Amino acid sequence: MRIIVLIFIFLILASLFSALYYLIKDKGQSERTVKALTVRIILSLTLFALLMLGFHFGWLPQRSV
Incomplete structure (x- = not known):
């Protein structure tokens, strides 16, 4: 489950940086951003829904402090 979460975080960051690239390159004139x-x-x-399901079904352990 940890690997899946890390993959989602990487994809989220890649999408964010691609939006920044399109914003700079197109100067706000296209829909790509x-x-x-x-x-x-x-x-x-x-990712949020996956984490909620993971806690609900016990795929992610809950740590008690």
Whole structure:
């Protein structure tokens, strides 16, 4: 599960930096920045749901302090 979370974080960061690249390159004249940020939001929501399911089904252990 840890590897899957790390992959999602890497994809989220890659999408964020691609949006920054498109913003600089296109100077706000195209839709590519919006599409890259939309992909980032979808990946973030998917990761959040995956973490919630992981805690619910016990795939991720809960640490007690």
